[in-house]
Amino acid sequence: MIELESKNIKSVLIIGIHGALAKITAEILIKKNPEIKIHGVDSRTIDNVPNHHQLTSQQMKYTRTNFEKIFREHHFDTILHLGRLGHSPTSGNINNRIDINLVGTNTILELAQKFHCKKVVILSSHHVYGALPDNSMFLKEDAPLRGSFKYAELRDVVEMDQMCTNWMWKNQNTIETVVLRPCNIIGPQIKNSITQYLNTPYAPLPIDYNPMFQFVHEFDMANIIIESAYKLKNGVYNVAGDDVISLHEAASIIGVSKVKVPIIAVEQLAKILTPLWKFPHYLIDYLKFPSTLDNEELKKNLGTDIFRFNSKEALELLKLN
Amino acid sequence: MFKKFNEIKDLLEMRYGNNRDPWGLDPKRVISDLKALYPFYHYYFDVRLHGRELLQDKPYMVISNHTGQIPIDGLLICTAFATDIDRPIFLRPLVERFLNSLPFLGKWSNESGAVLGDRLNCLNLLKRGESVLVFPEGVKGIAKNSRDYYKLQRFTRGFLRMAIAADVEILPVAVVGAEEFFPYVIHLKKLATLLKIPAFPISMNLFPLPSPVDIYIGEPYKLPRELSADALDQELEPHLIELEKIIQELTDAGLARKRSILQRLKP
Numbered sequence: 001m002i003e004l005e006s007k008n009i010k011s012v013l014i015i016g017i018h019g020a021l022a023k024i025t026a027e028i029l030i031k032k033n034p035e036i037k038i039h040g041v042d043s044r045t046i047d048n049v050p051n052h053h054q055l056t057s058q059q060m061k062y063t064r065t066n067f068e069k070i071f072r073e074h075h076f077d078t079i080l081h082l083g084r085l086g087h088s089p090t091s092g093n094i095n096n097r098i099d100i101n102l103v104g105t106n107t108i109l110e111l112a113q114k115f116h117c118k119k120v121v122i123l124s125s126h127h128v129y130g131a132l133p134d135n136s137m138f139l140k141e142d143a144p145l146r147g148s149f150k151y152a153e154l155r156d157v158v159e160m161d162q163m164c165t166n167w168m169w170k171n172q173n174t175i176e177t178v179v180l181r182p183c184n185i186i187g188p189q190i191k192n193s194i195t196q197y198l199n200t201p202y203a204p205l206p207i208d209y210n211p212m213f214q215f216v217h218e219f220d221m222a223n224i225i226i227e228s229a230y231k232l233k234n235g236v237y238n239v240a241g242d243d244v245i246s247l248h249e250a251a252s253i254i255g256v257s258k259v260k261v262p263i264i265a266v267e268q269l270a271k272i273l274t275p276l277w278k279f280p281h282y283l284i285d286y287l288k289f290p291s292t293l294d295n296e297e298l299k300k301n302l303g304t305d306i307f308r309f310n311s312k313e314a315l316e317l318l319k320l321n
Numbered sequence: 322m323f324k325k326f327n328e329i330k331d332l333l334e335m336r337y338g339n340n341r342d343p344w345g346l347d348p349k350r351v352i353s354d355l356k357a358l359y360p361f362y363h364y365y366f367d368v369r370l371h372g373r374e375l376l377q378d379k380p381y382m383v384i385s386n387h388t389g390q391i392p393i394d395g396l397l398i399c400t401a402f403a404t405d406i407d408r409p410i411f412l413r414p415l416v417e418r419f420l421n422s423l424p425f426l427g428k429w430s431n432e433s434g435a436v437l438g439d440r441l442n443c444l445n446l447l448k449r450g451e452s453v454l455v456f457p458e459g460v461k462g463i464a465k466n467s468r469d470y471y472k473l474q475r476f477t478r479g480f481l482r483m484a485i486a487a488d489v490e491i492l493p494v495a496v497v498g499a500e501e502f503f504p505y506v507i508h509l510k511k512l513a514t515l516l517k518i519p520a521f522p523i524s525m526n527l528f529p530l531p532s533p534v535d536i537y538i539g540e541p542y543k544l545p546r547e548l549s550a551d552a553l554d555q556e557l558e559p560h561l562i563e564l565e566k567i568i569q570e571l572t573d574a575g576l577a578r579k580r581s582i583l584q585r586l587k588p
Contacts, residue, residue: 133422136441137343208424210432212345244343263424289421292343 009119009229011037013076015108016083017057018042020189021123023050024222025080030054032226039074042083043100062104064111071115078229079112081105081122084160094153101156102163109167112175119176121228124161126183126214126238126293127154131285137212137244138294141181141236151282168234178232180225182239183293186314187218188321193283195318198254203277204266205258210248211290214240217314220307227302238293241307245315247287253315263288326356329409336411344413344442345431351411354433355403362400365531366393366498367585370405372538378408380447381492381541382484383454386473386568387462389499390506390522392416393529398454398494399434401536413446414454415439417519440479447487455480457564464508464520470500471576473569481557481564486550493539493567497575501582502529533580537571 012029016022017040026038030052040049040057049057060066084101105122112120129139130146145162148155161179168177184194197203216224216239224239251258261269266287270279299306309317333348341347362368383402388394395414402410415438421427436442438455446453456462457476465472484491503524513521542564548556 133427134418134437134439136437136439136445138441138445140441208428210345210428212341212343244341246341246345249341 009033009036009078011074011076012039012078012080012229013070013074014038014040014080014082016042016081017049018044018046019082020187020191021185021218021222021225022080022082023048024189024218025082025225026050026055027052028222029226037074039070039076041070062100062107064107067107067111071111076112076115077118079108079117079120080225080229081108081120082225084123084125084157094156098156101160105160106163109164109177113171117175119178119229121178121180121225121232122164123225124164124179124181125157126181126240126291127282127286128158128161128181129291129293130154131211131289131291133289135290135292137290137292139238139292140294141238141297147282150285153280154282165236168236172234176232176234178228178234179236180228180239181236181293182221182224183214183216185218185221186215186318187221188318190218193278193280194286197279197283198250198315198318199256200277201256202259203256203279204261204269205248205251206263206266206287207260208262209288210246211286211288212244212246212292213250213290213311214244214292215250215311215314216240216307217309217317220309220314223308224298224302224306227306232301235297237298237301238295239298240293240295241310242295243310243312244292245311250311250315253312254319325404326352329355329403332409333411341432344434344436344446345428346411346413346434347432350429350432351403351434355400358396358400359404362397362404366397367531367533367580368397368401368405368536369534370401370536370538373406375538375540376406376408376410376492377541380450380489381410381452382447382480382487382489383412383452383492383494384457384476384480384564384568385454385494385496386471386572387456387458388471388496389529390463390503390520390524391529392456392463393502394496394499394534395454395456397499397534398496398536402452410452412454413451415443415456417460419517419519440483443480443483444486447483447489460519464510464513464522465500466507467505471497471572473565473572476561476565478554478557478561481544481560482550482552485544485548485552490541490543491564492541493564493571495537495539495568495571495575496534497537497572497579498532498534501532504530530582531585532582533585535575535579537575539567539571542567 014022027050038055046057046059128145128147145158148158164179186195330352337348399412402412414435416435457480458474461474505525506522509521
């Protein structure tokens, strides 16, 4: 087995640099290691990239030719794939999403190996497990991925995760791959669906369901991505703190007024208000049933003090914003 | 009784604080439910708990026969353990998967302490020092026609494996009197399958009759230390049979002393 020296990270490719999490990760990486070189790419228009001489960025189409070019030019030793496209109704059509999430990821993995990268960290999601009424609390990494059972729109998220894990085991002797499945990432800079839902005044809140949630602060998440690059071995890791909080408690901490209605009304409102209320339909199941993660594997490898903020504190910080 | 509820409230706060536990138990909901259930427990069903002296202050896997068509027996056992013993035990009943999918009912049951009945949940609860309530007969136990009342159905083995894995004692419990809540019942099994629900009972009465209930606690059952959670079914079988026998004996003894509804109606 090849001895991988991931402690000497010198050149990093960050995919999805337009995203807030990628920017925070880049900032922390630079602070941790001022000698580092980071190249960020995104298919979206990139703005507000932190101004550091160590960080360069470029907007590009996720084609094999474009990726090959940057791999040749930059000699990356580490790839942080944070560029999975989300499922908000504004995230473009399904073909574009599948192209980026599946075909793009496959290209990146192939090139990472071809150009002798040492480590690939892939940001997946807890959505791969699905929110189902018979979900156990604290799903372990080996729980079945049932996210796309009901919602075809989650198919590419599940397939991307599976593709990466298959690839990881197949190539475990030549390259280290870490797949992270985080719970809900929230923070003042993150603009994902759950953050927007919590912050939207008068968004419907189900009166007849109150599932348990886990939240990880964007700063903690960025830190864990970096720690994964440095310390984690091949594997799939859930990312969540120890505490859980109910949806109603979370909404009450944020303090934004919500309209309490039965879930059936939430489902109908989501359909009617789709152009105005950017809430993916599959997320409605996450307002009904829990999809909470076991963090034993992560804590075993990164220590018990890896989280600076618990769910409640992460929500308080979001509220302050 | 108000003093008792204040003590229970303090204990709940001591154990769970003011927050929900990961499975959704809400201490405020538990206390309000206990207050609402207690008049039914004490006056309507006239529940009597026997064998409380056998209990110690430690987590148990409580197993019971399942009777009464709707899981009132579970509510009564939980109320008995929370209100009728010196050091209250807040049992976590493991419930059918389909309950969680129901609006309002799933939310209420989780907030009251019920947990989806699967192995991972059971194991995690026991490891956290919670006592769980299991009906090893499953739906078969509750969905019986009148002629099968008090006939114990075969136990499933999962609970034994969980008790071994978590190293807890099994506490056998028998409920006598609950089958008479609905004296005449037939089950429409095909309709239940069609509607994708665990059972579809048709009863003469819609509201449970005030049958007096006796809850008998048996001696805690210790499983041998050398028994592994991954033991073969054949290795678990003697313990399964023994536990079935204990509960059937507790039930039979209870039936011999059973109080009837008519006795209660006498002035």
